[in-house]
Amino acid sequence: MxxxxxxxxxxxxxxxxxxxxxxxxxxxxxxxxxxxxxxxxxxRKIDPSAMYYTELDVMDDILQHQRRANLEPTAERTAY
Amino acid sequence: MDDQPAGIESSSDIRSSLIEELRTSEDWWAVWCGGLLLAVSFAAVWWSNSQLLTELPESSDPIELSSPLEAWLAKPGSWRSSPLDAFYATTESRTLPVSTLPGIFGAFAVIGVLFATANRLRGYSARDFWKAFSVVFLLATLSYVLAGQSVVAAYNLEYVLWALVVGLIISNTIGTPSFLRPAILTEFYIKTGLVLLGAEVLMSQLLALGLPGIFVAWVVTPIVLVSTYLFGQKVLKIESRSLNMVISADMSVCGVSAAIATAAACRAKKEELSLAIGLSLTFTVIMMVVMPAIIKAVGMDEILGGAWLGGTIDSTGAVAAAGAALGARALEVAATVKMIQNILIGVVAFAVAIYWVTCVEKDPAGHRLGAMEIWVRFPKFVIGFVLASAVFSLVYVGLDNGPELVDATIDGSTKTLRGWLFCLAFVSIGLETNFRALVPYLRGGRPLVLYVCGQTLNLCLTLFMAWLMFRVIFVDRINQIVH
Structure with a gap:
């Protein structure tokens, strides 16, 4: 060519x-x-082209929410 | 040729060959470069926040740490109407957009200095590297700008695809100029990027959804991976084992990132990696549109739908977009299942590397390899990858404010540098690839059949496991975590 x-x-x-x-x-x-x-x-802080979970801004909110949900029963026990 | 038969090398020979390997091998240099970047990035976060951390009262309230390197490392961002907008970013703390050009130049300087030094110490010309690197980096920047267009991004067409396209256009039209060769370091970029990715593989995130998440992401995925690989070998008789493995991994684990890690672990050809990524991105676009529509049409439960999406759609971003289309609870479950699957990359890369050196790459006589031979053949960058994952996972759970320190290190610097390294790697692949080289892999459509059959199995098994775990056995626990 x-x-x-x-x-x-x-x-x-x-x-x-x-x-x-x-x-x-x-x-x-x-x-x-x-x-x-x-x-x-x-x-919603979603980037559909994110390759890995650390590239998703919405993941920070989700993980923080789950950490709080996991701590809730402990907090209740402490209060009693 | 060596006069001495293999296996009776003296210990001093072995020691000197190991020292020589540590000094010159690309795998070890990837470990040194990646390790140095991780250490510097973590130290920067630690020192710049040390006073704040000591003065903090003991409280479980989350704190926000930042990296001093963040302002000096950036990539082009997203844009809608003008590509120039890619060079401005808005942050939560500032109302006016900030130029990302100093950060892009910073990334150029950091990667350039590191790789020029590594090249010089490995016996190549640093000056030739700089001349070529400036152009390759510009092409990577262009790729990021193309990928940043919001319509393109909304359909999950990731930067690696555009990096590949940019390189392919040059190599298949005017040809790749020879002066660019010193900076076309595909494997070196990929391996160093993978060592940085290791720091993002945090094992503690495995427990985010408890047992249901582990069953969907860590039990189904390996079953699908192994079944698809065996199906490719025994039924479809795919000649290239590495192509078979890369397609199986990117389809069952998490798309492009899994394809990159597995391809490096089994030394797949660059054409095989390109083909696997092309297949994965094509099916991801289809699945992210079609699956939420099917889930809505059949009236499937939001949490079950989210778990199904998270376990089956390849790409992380596409999973989040498809999950959000169903609702907030589906988004949470889908993104978390995918995150747990993301973490599987480390185990898969390590297992594939071991399998390859012990079972696939036999010696010509078909004998079992000795421990020394296995060590010699083992891709050493995998050690850096696994070590980075182990160290950062320990820091995450073991130190006070470990999550904040690790997040600031990743968000502030290593994630950006890892992205640039992968982008440079795919520009390099494009610059080295001739379209004709891809044709033999497409003959008979076997890779396509492999992907479709594997994904069908994945869809069925994941749906069953998600239903069993999320809607039958652990339904109360899941309802407690996901609101």
Whole structure:
């Protein structure tokens, strides 16, 4: 394959991605249904692309809640 | 070739070869680099908060500790309409967005200095590394920006996928320039990242949901993993054992992170890792949309639905999104079951490494390997990974304010650096991969059949175990924990 063809393929790929990320996806994000879904995820501190539990902000709240739930019976016993 | 037969090496030969290995081997350097980053990060949190910790009254109230390194280590964040927003972050303590550029430059400097030094000490040129690293790091930054677009993120298309795509576009069009080679250190980045990930594998989190969580995440998962692997070998006759193992692990454990750890433990080819991750992400997108709809349609109980999602959907973020679609209780159960499954990574990586060196990589005559030979072949970075997990798990439960110290260390620095290292690794994989190299793995569609069959078994077994544990045996205990 000639160098010229390779460069053309590279430019085509870059242009396609630029079009997707600079035009299509931002418009999609502003559509009412998608926008409300994204706002809903943000409000719940959920990042669906998180790879591991430490990347999920909502996990801090869940673990804190569970620590309190696990401590509750102990606290009750202490009170008695 | 050695004149001396294997097995009768003198002790001084063994000692000198071990010293040489410690000095030059990539596995050991990953352990040194990862260990150094963890030690510095923890020490920074400890020293910067020592006065606060000594003055604290004895109370069970949670306190918030921070890392002084947090401001100097960052990655591009999420954005909706302009990619420039990826370079600004809003924090809870500040109302105005803060630029993440100093943090991104900080991550570049930390990883660059560490790897340039390691390269220099291993006998390679540090100058060549810096020239190449600047470009590879820029490509990793671009990958993070692509992954940060909120629509892309909402469908669980993680940064590793875009890092791979960015690299592939370059290598399969204009070709990877030769000056980039010194910084294409796929395995070194992955192994160092895995040692850092070890600190996030906290064994105490295992008990978050008590026995029900352990049964769903730690009993079903290994059964599915082993069954899928055997099915691939005995029924589908998949030629590559490592591809078979990586797909089985990423499908049964927790997607991309499990695939990375297992691939490194069984020395899978980079094309095999790419294929396994592609399969996992594709099915995750489908399952995170379809499963909550099915659960709602059949009127399944929220807690049971959450446990089913947590045990079956590969990716952690997708599990949380799907769980939240069912309700707060489902989110709590789903995310916690997935977290317990996340912790299984350490055990799986260790077990796979042992299995590989003892059973798969036999010597040419098919003889059992001796202890020394097993040690020589064992991927040493796994030791760093397991050790990091053990040390941080002990600190978490053993020290006063251990959870706060560990959380501040992970959130403030090591998690960010680990993300960059994985991102750099996948840019490197893309830069080294030719599309044609992937074709042989796709022939006959066997990896796809393996994934579908394994996931079907996973769905059935997890549903049964979740029902038994969460809705029959431990129903009162679960109702007490989950409100």
């Amino acid at each position: 000639s160098m010229q063809t390779n460069k053309m393929r590279f430019l085509a790929s870059v242009s396609l991605m630029a079009l997707g990320w600079l035009a299509v996806l931002p418009r999609l994000a502003e559509r009412p249904r998608m926008k409300s879904h994204l706002d809903w995820l943000q409000a």
